[in-house]
Structures are given as structure tokens and as C-alpha cells.
Amino acid sequence: MSAHLGRRLRRGATSGAVVAAAVAALAASQAPETTAPPTDNAGGDRAVGAGDTASPSGEDSATGDSPYYTDLPPLNTPNKPGAPTQLPVITGPAEAGIPASVLAAYKRAEQSIRSTDPGCNLPWQLLAGIGKVESGQARGGAVDANGTTLKPILGPVLDGVGFANISDTDRGAYDGDTTHDRAVGPMQFIPSTWATWGQDANSDGKKDPNNIYDAAQAAGLYLCANDRNLALKADLDRAILSYNRSTEYLNTVTSWFEFYRRGSHQVPDGTGVLPVDRSDGRGQGNRPSSPFPPAPTTPAPKPSGTGQPKPNPSKPGGPSEVTPPPTKPSKPPVTPPTKPPTVPPAARVARLAPVSTGQLTATTGRDFAKSPSVAALDAAGAPVAGVSVRYEITGTTDARFAGGATTATVTSGSAGIAAAPVLRAGEKTGTFTVKATVVGRGLDAAEFTATVTERPADKLARVGGDPLSADTGTTFAQPVQVKATDKGALAPGVRVTAMVVASASDTEASAEGPYFKDASGNALRTLVLTTDENGLISLPALLAGDKAGEYVLRLTAPGGGSAEIKLTVTAPATTTPEPAPSGSGSPEASPSPSA
Structure with a gap:
């Protein structure tokens, strides 16, 4: 420019x-x-x-x-x-x-x-x-x-x-x-x-x-x-x-x-x-004619009389002389001082130094408490203001900056610091990387590792309800609703795993007994549900299965919350009919000897 x-x-x-x-x-x-x-x-x-x-x-x-x-x-x-008065x-x-x-x-x-x-x-x-x-x-x-x-x-x-x-x-x-x-x-x-x-x-x-x-x-x-x-x-x-x-x-x-x-x-x-x-x-070259009238010009004065030189009044009786106009001394040209070329801020940066402290962590669907931040420094370690720094999210993640973007460009302030916008975790857990680079430069990127974890709940509890029992081949009639809390507060958005096991000591799902159904009607004995905004989950219909016995419905959540609900499956009662008497029910008289 x-x-x-x-x-x-x-x-x-x-x-x-x-x-x-x-x-x-x-x-x-x-x-x-x-x-x-x-x-x-x-x-x-x-x-x-x-x-x-x-x-x-x-x-x-x-x-x-x-x-x-x-x-x-x-x-x-x-x-x-x-307007009452109109200008030209x-x-x-x-x-x-x-x-x-x-x-x-x-x-x-x-x-x-x-x-x-x-x-x-x-x-x-x-x-x-x-x-x-x-x-x-x-x-x-x-x-x-x-x-x-x-x-x-x-x-x-x-x-x-x-x-x-x-x-x-x-x-x-x-x-x-x-x-x-x-x-x-x-x-x-x-x-x-x-x-x-x-x-x-x-x-x-x-x-x-x-x-x-x-x-x-x-x-x-x-x-x-x-x-x-x-x-x-x-x-x-x-x-x-x-x-x-x-x-x-x-x-x-x-x-x-x-x-x-x-x-x-x-x-x-x-x-x-x-x-x-x-x-x-x-x-x-496309400039229209000027809307302003040209400035008036003043004609140069013409010499008076016949054009002959006038006698010099300072020398009476002497010959006529013409006094020449004084000559103005010429001014030497002034050369304006040359300004030193302006070095763009980005060209003065030698490195980007991370200034964020602590780990970048957040639970699913929540904002990270801290954002990546770097300082733009020159070769002497002094801060450089006005540097455009580009942040980019890389890796397999659905985390995004505010507004849903995976990139954001910010500018360093007077202290040389450029902080990324608010970073929000998605629903995918795991780690990803945020890279910071100087726009227009090939300097090494400053990298930050961010981690997304599940939302925790340290306590799960069934909400009311009678003991769960059902006959084989039927459905448990009692609804099952569970509340999740974390540090005493309701825990929304927590993924809770429900599993039917044969006994409290088992760690694997039971191969028989009560079960849920998937969308295709197949039996499921492990199910993952997410708590609503009130920290509640309502389990779908639970079928008793064909084998009578005692089972356990175990619920677990990230953060240590767990609950176990006893399931009782009974066989339906059967009755044995009494044998019917033979004959007509009334004895017949024996024939008389005389007959």
C-alpha cells in the first residue's frame, strides 16, 4: 500500500x-x-x-x-x-x-x-x-x-x-x-x-x-x-x-x-x-467532468504609454534607463524525509508460545473451562501486537468453536496474546488437537491437546415403585424410573447402562431370564440410555422371559453411580383335577337268587 x-x-x-x-x-x-x-x-x-x-x-x-x-x-x-431551503x-x-x-x-x-x-x-x-x-x-x-x-x-x-x-x-x-x-x-x-x-x-x-x-x-x-x-x-x-x-x-x-x-x-x-x-x-481515466466551475484567471497587466522605457527619476537630466524588477532568489528543493518501511506484525513474529495452563478438558456437550492461548513473540522474546493467529481443530471429534466452526482467526493484543474463542465439546469422547499458526507465515504451529469425557453421576437411585415381579412369559407391570445425581445436583445428559445379570456377583449379562426388545423385536439384556434435563431415565418395557428365578437389573454411570434392582420371575401356579367316579353314580340292586 x-x-x-x-x-x-x-x-x-x-x-x-x-x-x-x-x-x-x-x-x-x-x-x-x-x-x-x-x-x-x-x-x-x-x-x-x-x-x-x-x-x-x-x-x-x-x-x-x-x-x-x-x-x-x-x-x-x-x-x-x-427541506425549505434547497442548495444547488x-x-x-x-x-x-x-x-x-x-x-x-x-x-x-x-x-x-x-x-x-x-x-x-x-x-x-x-x-x-x-x-x-x-x-x-x-x-x-x-x-x-x-x-x-x-x-x-x-x-x-x-x-x-x-x-x-x-x-x-x-x-x-x-x-x-x-x-x-x-x-x-x-x-x-x-x-x-x-x-x-x-x-x-x-x-x-x-x-x-x-x-x-x-x-x-x-x-x-x-x-x-x-x-x-x-x-x-x-x-x-x-x-x-x-x-x-x-x-x-x-x-x-x-x-x-x-x-x-x-x-x-x-x-x-x-x-x-x-x-x-x-x-x-x-x-x-473514467473521471467525469468536474462539477466545480474553473477558478477565474487574472490577466497580466499591460505596460502603459507607448511602451518606451520611462526615465529614471533618481538621475535627473541623465539618460533614460529602465529599472529591472528584482530577482527572487530560488529556493533549493526540499526532499521530504524518507520513512523507514513498515514491517507487518506477522513478519516480526519468531515463534508462538503457548500460555494456557492446565489441561483442556470438558464433559460431553459442555464448554471447556479454558481456551487455547498463545503469545506472539519476536526474536528477542518481546510481544508482537496485531498478529493474526489461526486456530484449527484437528482429529476425530465433534468439538467446535462457538458458532460451530472448526477454525477461528484472532488477533494478538498489546501483550502479544491471542486467545481462541470458546471451545465446546460434542458428544464424542476422546482426545483431539488444536493447532495455532500465524496467518501468512510458515512458522511451527503451537499445539494443544484437549480431552472430552462422559458426563458423570456419582449416584443412581430408583424412583419409588413396588418390587419387580412377573410370571414367565409376561411383562413386568411396574414402571422403572431412575434418577442420576452428581455431588447432590441433578445430572442431565449422563449415559446410564442397564444390564440384566443372573446374580449380583456376575459381571456379564445373563443368557436367559428378563430382557428388553430392540426395534426389530430381538431380545436385549444390555441397554444404554441418557438422562433427561431432570437427570431421569425411564426404562422401556421389561419382559420376564421363560425361566423362573431371581435376577438383578444393574445400572451404572460414569462417575461411579450405580444401582441394583431385584427381578423375580415365577412360574404360573398349576391345579390337578380330581378323578371322576365310575358308573352312573347309584348302585344297582343285585338280582335276587330266585330270579
Whole structure:
């Protein structure tokens, strides 16, 4: 960028003097240290910094110091629709109209952040000023009904030729370049910054840097980070410089910010005026004619009389002489002092030193109490601020950073420390690795080992109920419900194993006796269930089986909790019928001897 700083002020219709006057006139309209804080308190859709990390310092930038438009606003206050006094219409790059969707996105971002971080005092006009110099308000409002640009807006390739050298961090997902990064979208975020600050402000299920609603919300959060109060000029300047590390960029954005605060109006999408001049010198061949009238010229005075030299009054009677005008001494050219080249923060880093203490452990589904953290140090061991550090989760795990990402890019603070976002365990147990690397450098990674364990319960107890008994071939009628606690508190999300064993001394499941059924109707004598939010599990139907006897239902949980429930299976009672008497039941008379 430094090779182009000298061309950042436009060289056409507006001279350096006019530019300086514009900045002075606009800046003089406000108190030196404050801007008026907003007064309403509209609702938002996300808390400031939720799931995010500390903002980059002024030594880094959201855009990778990509080129920007350098057109400046006019000196006159823009007309407001319906105003009683209409100023002369000013056209060209100084037009004050903002496309409807773009203006709505800026105001929505202000309202959202004002409700979650009222102390930031973010004005939408600041977003408009940045949007003007970064993309000409999304190329004059060339967006669809959802606020997404009709064509992607991409900055130049950041390959170190005239710009920063930033190797690819998104595998081309946003900028289409798998070798180097490029600034993307109407607010010109580089992919590594978008990975941390990207938002879904229009609730379409994705964070798109080419969507003006998503990009404006992300820019507002980025500007408000580090507890900045943008009503203070010092914080305002730091916020703008964190976007692009250039004093001229600061002056240009501030000029548009003050211009829009004086008044602006809405224009239809696609009709916004495109700026012309860019800080890298491109676009100047397409500059429209100047809206300002040419400065009047004063004709040189003509000699009076006949053109003959006048006599020298100092020598009466002498010959006529012409007194030549005095010659002004020429000033020697002044060579401005050469500034030493600025070394990017990443180039000064010699190593990343882990600063996290203790083991990184968490139970399934819970946040890790600590996050990986490193210190960026130079060769002398001194901290380096403003270094982009990329964290990446590797290994077979479903643990994620806040927001569900496996990568996150953060920036080191004044002490050189860059802490990863909150890390949340998934449902898989085991160990995995988190690697920290310097973006754009090939330094060795700092690695952290993290472990996910099962949620514990130190006590299991059956909730009420009668003794469990059933006849063979039937189902136990009594329901079985078990409560899990850990250190006296309910233990939700604990995996409890239920096993039917032949006796309390057995360690393997019984081959016969009571059983559960799986979805296919097959017999199961080992079952794993998870406690609900109240620490309870309710066992499915338990069948008695075909063999009578005494059995045990054993329940165990990580953390040592266990319980044993006695199961009694009885054979159904049988009855033996009495034998029926023979004959008719009444004795017959014997025949008489006489017969």
C-alpha cells in the first residue's frame, strides 16, 4: 500500500487546497472529542462479541489494507427531501443519495448493536462512510431483494505486489482464490477476518460477506470491539484505522461520515453514483467532468504609454534607463524525509508460545473451562501486537468453536496474546488437537491437546415403585424410573447402562431370564440410555422371559453411580383335577337268587 499513498487524494477537479478545506470545514462542525450518541434502543439479533474474540488493534486491518476510493464529499451540506431551503444540486462522485437496501442495512446494524452494546454509540453514518470508500455503497446499490450483490465484489490479489502478502485462509470459499486472499463484499473483509466477525443479519442461514446486511452488521461489531466508545474521537479514529491502517484513509472516511451526518437521502437500488478515484491509481481515466466551475484567471497587466522605457527619476537630466524588477532568489528543493518501511506484525513474529495452563478438558456437550492461548513473540522474546493467529481443530471429534466452526482467526493484543474463542465439546469422547499458526507465515504451529469425557453421576437411585415381579412369559407391570445425581445436583445428559445379570456377583449379562426388545423385536439384556434435563431415565418395557428365578437389573454411570434392582420371575401356579367316579353314580340292586 505504501507505494500508492501519494496517489490517494484525487488529482483532477479537486485540488489539494480544496481537499484540505473540505476536511477542515466538515470536521469543524463537531466538537473535537464527541459525537452525539444515539437515543433510541431498538432490538437486535445478536449480542456484541457473542462467540467472537477481541478486536484487532490498529496495527492490523479488516481489509488487509486493500485499495479504497478516495473521492471526497462536496463542501455544501446535501439537500434533504422537503427541506425549505434547497442548495444547488451537486452531481458526480459527491452525490449524497444512498441506495435503499444499503441504507436499510446500515440503520439495521446500528439498531441491533445499539440494543446489545449501547456504550459503543455506533452511528450508521460511520458504516455509510466506510461503505462509500470501500465499494461505493455496494456499487451504487447493485443488490438483489435479499441484499446480496448481483456480482461478487473482490479486491486485488493480496500477493505482496503493491499490497499486503496474505496467503489463502479460506480455500477460496469467499474470494475464489486458493493461493492468496482478497478483500470481499461491500465492506471489503478479508476471509480471515470474516471467519471471526462474519454475521447472518438477514437470517437466511448463512454468513455471506457479499450480503450488505451481513457485512454491515459484521463491520459494526468489528468497529465496536475492545469496548470502544465511538462518541469519543480517539476511539472513533482507532476504530477506523483498524479497518485500514492509513491516515489518509482515516481522513477520507471521516469526511464522508461528517457529510452523511449533515444529511442524506434514499435513492433506488442500482442508482447510486459510483466513485472514480482509487488509492491504487485505478479509475482515473473514467473521471467525469468536474462539477466545480474553473477558478477565474487574472490577466497580466499591460505596460502603459507607448511602451518606451520611462526615465529614471533618481538621475535627473541623465539618460533614460529602465529599472529591472528584482530577482527572487530560488529556493533549493526540499526532499521530504524518507520513512523507514513498515514491517507487518506477522513478519516480526519468531515463534508462538503457548500460555494456557492446565489441561483442556470438558464433559460431553459442555464448554471447556479454558481456551487455547498463545503469545506472539519476536526474536528477542518481546510481544508482537496485531498478529493474526489461526486456530484449527484437528482429529476425530465433534468439538467446535462457538458458532460451530472448526477454525477461528484472532488477533494478538498489546501483550502479544491471542486467545481462541470458546471451545465446546460434542458428544464424542476422546482426545483431539488444536493447532495455532500465524496467518501468512510458515512458522511451527503451537499445539494443544484437549480431552472430552462422559458426563458423570456419582449416584443412581430408583424412583419409588413396588418390587419387580412377573410370571414367565409376561411383562413386568411396574414402571422403572431412575434418577442420576452428581455431588447432590441433578445430572442431565449422563449415559446410564442397564444390564440384566443372573446374580449380583456376575459381571456379564445373563443368557436367559428378563430382557428388553430392540426395534426389530430381538431380545436385549444390555441397554444404554441418557438422562433427561431432570437427570431421569425411564426404562422401556421389561419382559420376564421363560425361566423362573431371581435376577438383578444393574445400572451404572460414569462417575461411579450405580444401582441394583431385584427381578423375580415365577412360574404360573398349576391345579390337578380330581378323578371322576365310575358308573352312573347309584348302585344297582343285585338280582335276587330266585330270579
